[in-house]
Amino acid sequence: MGSPRNHWRPVPAHGWWDFRPAPSRGAADVTTPPFPLQVPIDPAPDNLVAVGIDLTSVCQIRHSLRDFGDDFLHRVFTPAEIVDCSASHDPAPHLAARFAAKEATIKALMVEDLQPPWTSIEVRRHPSGSCAIHLTGEAARLAGARGIGRLVVSLTHEGDLAAAVVVATTRD
Numbered sequence: 001m002g003s004p005r006n007h008w009r010p011v012p013a014h015g016w017w018d019f020r021p022a023p024s025r026g027a028a029d030v031t032t033p034p035f036p037l038q039v040p041i042d043p044a045p046d047n048l049v050a051v052g053i054d055l056t057s058v059c060q061i062r063h064s065l066r067d068f069g070d071d072f073l074h075r076v077f078t079p080a081e082i083v084d085c086s087a088s089h090d091p092a093p094h095l096a097a098r099f100a101a102k103e104a105t106i107k108a109l110m111v112e113d114l115q116p117p118w119t120s121i122e123v124r125r126h127p128s129g130s131c132a133i134h135l136t137g138e139a140a141r142l143a144g145a146r147g148i149g150r151l152v153v154s155l156t157h158e159g160d161l162a163a164a165v166v167v168a169t170t171r172d
Contacts, residue, residue, distance in 0.1 A: 047170040049148050052107030056100040056162045062092045076102070076118040084125050096162035097155040098123045104166040105133055105151060109142045116142060123153065131155055133166060143168070 064072045073082055076099065085094040102121045109116075116138035124132050133151040135143055143151070149171030155164050 049146060049168040049170060050108045050110055051168070052104035052109075052166045054100040054103035054107065054164055056096045056103065058093050058096040058157065058160045058162055061096040061099060061162075065092065065095075078119050078122045081123060093157040093162055097157045097164060100162050101131070101133065101153050101155055101164035101166065104153070104164040105135075105139070108151065108166040108168040109139065109148065110146060111142065123155070147171075 073095075077085070077095065081095075081098055085091040085098065088094050101123045102118055105121045106115060120135060120137040120139035122134045122136070124134050126132065131153050133153050135151070143149075146168075147170050148168045150169045152167045152169070153164060156162070
């Protein structure tokens with residue numbers, strides 16, 4: 001059988017989601033919800049254009065580095081990205097996170113035709129440790145044509161995976 005479970009269901013109430021116990025299914029013991037009782041509904045801001053996300057294998061980047069060497073590095077990454085990542089004892093996870101950011105940026109730019117050159121999308125690391133996307137050339141032109149004025153990026157890597165999320169907003 002197993003122990004009774006708590007069952008909570010979201011109920012819209014006055015601009016909030018209120019989590020209330022679900023109707024009883026017998027002997028279920030309803031105690032407390034797994035998170036706050038009220039969670040505000042936060043609609044997408046008016047200036048949101050698109051979101052891109054990508055997951056990349058660090059192992060694939062290692063293989064590309066091994067198989068294609070500098071040709072791969074210079075085709076995909078800018079000189080500043082190469083220098084920044086090379087400062088680490090193991091650059092592959094950092095390069096993989098930047099590759100994921102470039103892919104996520106392409107998704108946020110909603111590229112339909114020819115993809116802009118990889119090096120027209122650059123991940124810049126600030127002294128604080130946060131990163132930003134800088135566009136040049138064709139990527140900057142695509143962003144302008146779609147009304148994108150700002151790209152916000154979040155990077156992570158753990159084990160063999162690297163991921164990035166890019167949020168594109170208007171200039172406002």
